[in-house]
Amino acid sequence: MKKIRVITSVFALLAMSTIVQAEPKVETVVEGLSVPCGVAIQPGTGHVFVADSAAGRVVRIVDGKIENVIVDFPIDKYGKGPTYPIGPLGLAFIDEKVLAVGGGGYPDAKDKLRVYNIPATGGDALNADEDDAAALEIPATDKLAGEGNFYGVAFTGDALFVTCNGDDTKGWISRAGVKGAKVGPFMRAIATKELTEVDAPVAITVAPDGSLAVGQMGEISLPGDGLLTFYDPKDGAKLANFETGLSDITGLAYAPKGKLLATDFAWADTSEGGLFQIAAKYTKKKQSIEVTKVTGLDKPTAIAVDAEGNVYVTVIGSGEGASGKLLKISNL
Amino acid sequence: MKKLSIHQLAFVIAGLVAGLVFVSEGTNLFAKEKQVVELPLGLEPFKVPADNPLTKAKIELGKQLYFDKRLSSDNTVSCASCHDPNKGWSNDEAFATGVDGQMGGRSAPTIINSAYFPLQFWDGRAKGLEGQALGPIANPIEMNLPIDKAVEKLSEIPGYRKQFKKVFKSDVTADGIAKAIASFERTVLSGDAPYDRFKAGDESALSPAAKRGMDLFFNKAKCSACHKGHSFTDLAFHNIGVGYDKDNPDPGRFAVTNQEGDRGRFKTPPLRDIHTSAPFMHDGSVKTLKEVVEFYNKGGIKNPQLDEEMKPLKLTEEEIADIVIFMKEGLKSKNYPHVDPPELP
Numbered sequence: 001m002k003k004i005r006v007i008t009s010v011f012a013l014l015a016m017s018t019i020v021q022a023e024p025k026v027e028t029v030v031e032g033l034s035v036p037c038g039v040a041i042q043p044g045t046g047h048v049f050v051a052d053s054a055a056g057r058v059v060r061i062v063d064g065k066i067e068n069v070i071v072d073f074p075i076d077k078y079g080k081g082p083t084y085p086i087g088p089l090g091l092a093f094i095d096e097k098v099l100a101v102g103g104g105g106y107p108d109a110k111d112k113l114r115v116y117n118i119p120a121t122g123g124d125a126l127n128a129d130e131d132d133a134a135a136l137e138i139p140a141t142d143k144l145a146g147e148g149n150f151y152g153v154a155f156t157g158d159a160l161f162v163t164c165n166g167d168d169t170k171g172w173i174s175r176a177g178v179k180g181a182k183v184g185p186f187m188r189a190i191a192t193k194e195l196t197e198v199d200a201p202v203a204i205t206v207a208p209d210g211s212l213a214v215g216q217m218g219e220i221s222l223p224g225d226g227l228l229t230f231y232d233p234k235d236g237a238k239l240a241n242f243e244t245g246l247s248d249i250t251g252l253a254y255a256p257k258g259k260l261l262a263t264d265f266a267w268a269d270t271s272e273g274g275l276f277q278i279a280a281k282y283t284k285k286k287q288s289i290e291v292t293k294v295t296g297l298d299k300p301t302a303i304a305v306d307a308e309g310n311v312y313v314t315v316i317g318s319g320e321g322a323s324g325k326l327l328k329i330s331n332l
Numbered sequence: 333m334k335k336l337s338i339h340q341l342a343f344v345i346a347g348l349v350a351g352l353v354f355v356s357e358g359t360n361l362f363a364k365e366k367q368v369v370e371l372p373l374g375l376e377p378f379k380v381p382a383d384n385p386l387t388k389a390k391i392e393l394g395k396q397l398y399f400d401k402r403l404s405s406d407n408t409v410s411c412a413s414c415h416d417p418n419k420g421w422s423n424d425e426a427f428a429t430g431v432d433g434q435m436g437g438r439s440a441p442t443i444i445n446s447a448y449f450p451l452q453f454w455d456g457r458a459k460g461l462e463g464q465a466l467g468p469i470a471n472p473i474e475m476n477l478p479i480d481k482a483v484e485k486l487s488e489i490p491g492y493r494k495q496f497k498k499v500f501k502s503d504v505t506a507d508g509i510a511k512a513i514a515s516f517e518r519t520v521l522s523g524d525a526p527y528d529r530f531k532a533g534d535e536s537a538l539s540p541a542a543k544r545g546m547d548l549f550f551n552k553a554k555c556s557a558c559h560k561g562h563s564f565t566d567l568a569f570h571n572i573g574v575g576y577d578k579d580n581p582d583p584g585r586f587a588v589t590n591q592e593g594d595r596g597r598f599k600t601p602p603l604r605d606i607h608t609s610a611p612f613m614h615d616g617s618v619k620t621l622k623e624v625v626e627f628y629n630k631g632g633i634k635n636p637q638l639d640e641e642m643k644p645l646k647l648t649e650e651e652i653a654d655i656v657i658f659m660k661e662g663l664k665s666k667n668y669p670h671v672d673p674p675e676l677p
Contacts, residue, residue: 080595082593168554169550169551218566219566221569225567
């Protein structure tokens with residue numbers, strides 16, 4: 001049975017279309033964001049939501065304008081130089097009205113995965129500590145460090161899967177079951193570092209076959225060590241694992257026709273960062289992947305794709321102050 | 333042959349249409365180039381540059397160059413002087429010592445399992461073993477022989493000329509020297525330790541103390557946050573505070589990248605057969621493995637770039653002793669990669 005699981009998952013990857021040939025069109029949707037680290041498309045409306053992380057808020061973009069949706073998230077800092085203030089991180093919609101937000105603004109063990117019933121367009125913004133919102137934590141145990149920096153959030157239909165950055169010996173992806181309005185319990189699920197020998201799951205998305213596609217960031221001081229790994233969400237089994245040659249994968253998303261896209265922050269040399277397509281390759285009886293740069297980007301942090309295949313990427317940028325942007329990339 | 337379900341068959345057909353052959357359970361998706369050397373139990377295949385495939389003749393040439401003191405300005409220092417097989421492929425001293433007794437400011441890192449590192453030297457300034465090999469030869473405080481002089485010197489030795497012709501189909505070149513030495517260094521591998529046999533199912537391979545130490549290593553002591561994988565290194569760079577109790581601490585990887593976050597970061601050393609290569613740390617400042625664990629137990633030495641993993645561990649004396657036993661016994665290879673100096677041309 002396991003053999004077939006490997007087959008199906010690898011097929012999900014291999015089903016991807018051929019490498020991009022066209023010249024992509026890159027447009028700035030909004031600017032003035034502060035370390036934006038998450039992006040999601042709202043089902044139904046198609047509105048783009050952004051975790052404007054250092055501003056401690058989640059916003060939606062309506063007609064090119066920023067509208068606060070959730071505000072006053074706590075802010076922590078990440079990195080040793082450069083250092084980035086971070087608050088809300090990963091975003092994933094459970095349905096049109098319910099949004100999951102991964103937190104990064106508290107120390108490990110205190111960070112929260114929150115789930116909000118979001119207001120309609122034009123409504124009052126919620127406070128991050130909204131009483132009605134679920135706020136789930138993963139505390140330390142006798143043997144394991146508490147979890148935090150919930151960078152990537154993906155919804156499989158019955159559970160949220162969240163990449164964590166607390167226990168550096170295990171590299172956990174955690175899971176919170178979703179049944180109706182009930183979310184939780186929130187528990188460690190997949191010890192990615194034990195399964196791949198590489199640190200730091202960061203990007204996560206759901207593949208067309210339902211498996212979890214995870215971008216393993218590796219060490220930020222080591223270029224080229226990023227992995228693309230597939231897991232079975234039912235039991236956490238590793239299905240396939242590929243060296244990508246990318247340095248720090250921050251976002252993964254499937255475009256229509258199974259096209260897998262990734263953003264690479266490339267900490268060690270951010271001039272190498274950008275948007276990449278990952279396609280299947282098969283040579284000499286070996287299955288592998290082919291990674292092609294679509295366009296260079298200035299510190300890309302997250303990616304989402306709408307129903308028309310437009311790609312939305314958040315970038316931190318290099319200017320002073322709020323140099324972050326939401327970009328729309330089309331013609332892929 | 334087992335029959336396939338409709339579901340399974342659909343995927344097989346889809347795969348065939350796409351021109352694919354599906355992998356089966358256990359297939360190594362990372363299968364690397366064919367290895368000339370046999371990998372000890374527990375080690376994963378390593379990458380070999382496409383323009384420097386391993387051959388026995390090249391490895392043999394590299395071994396001769398590695399042990400040849402004529403690659404120094406005064407014929408007194410070879411690679412093996414500071415990376416001595418009899419001393420854990422290091423030199424038993426805090427610093428590397430070059431010609432005229434000149435001392436560098438960093439210890440000589442072990443060659444053991446250096447095949448796995450994409451970036452070499454404590455600060456990662458060289459790409460791969462080929463990028464590293466010529467550095468110490470030309471370095472004025474190490475072997476102090478400019479590379480063009482090294483090429484000239486070797487070219488005067490018929491035995492080397494003959495081997496370069498055979499291996500590279502060329503005269504003696506700097507590129508050939510680097511490739512040959514790198515090829516030899518790739519063969520210095522340590523595996524097949526009690527830890528590997530334990531992982532392979534032999535419950536008796538580790539003593540009770542080593543088992544306790546292993547559990548601590550991978551959990552409470554958080555050693556595996558950086559010393560991970562088959563070679564017990566993440567191949568990356570970390571600031572654990574070594575040297576920050578002195579004036580002007582070594583900037584480490586910062587000198588290469590100019591990124592503030594890299595200040596005081598040094599390469600994570602591999603740990604197999606680590607008991608043979610004291611003293612430890614990039615500056616050779618820690619004499620024993622017990623002192624190493626004690627250093628981590630107190631959370632390293634505070635500084636602005638100290639890794640977030642570096643926190644006091646609250647290990648007891650017994651736990652420290654168990655971790656040391658795990659490293660000394662559990663990671664000691666059955667066949668230490670000893671190499672005798674070859675006959676030189």
